Amino acid sequence: MLHMTAFILVIVGAVNWGLLGLLNFNLVNVILSSVPGVEQIVYILVGVSGVYLAATHMNDCKVCSAKA
Numbered sequence: 001m002l003h004m005t006a007f008i009l010v011i012v013g014a015v016n017w018g019l020l021g022l023l024n025f026n027l028v029n030v031i032l033s034s035v036p037g038v039e040q041i042v043y044i045l046v047g048v049s050g051v052y053l054a055a056t057h058m059n060d061c062k063v064c065s066a067k068a
């Protein structure tokens, strides 16, 4: 469950960053800026999820663990 949550957050962060680079459009900001504090929490959770996946992905992923 934590694995999936972290995965989804990393995807959200990556897509948001892509939109920001391509269109200068920050989806997370547009959706959450009306709620004080939540936008920053999402960014922090995305960062924590990235670190979590970087540390655990090799063990969880069939492709990566097969090559290791």
Ligand SMILES: [Zn+2]
Residues within 6 Å of the ligand: 057, 058, 061, 062, 063, 064, 065
């Ligand atoms: Zn992998």
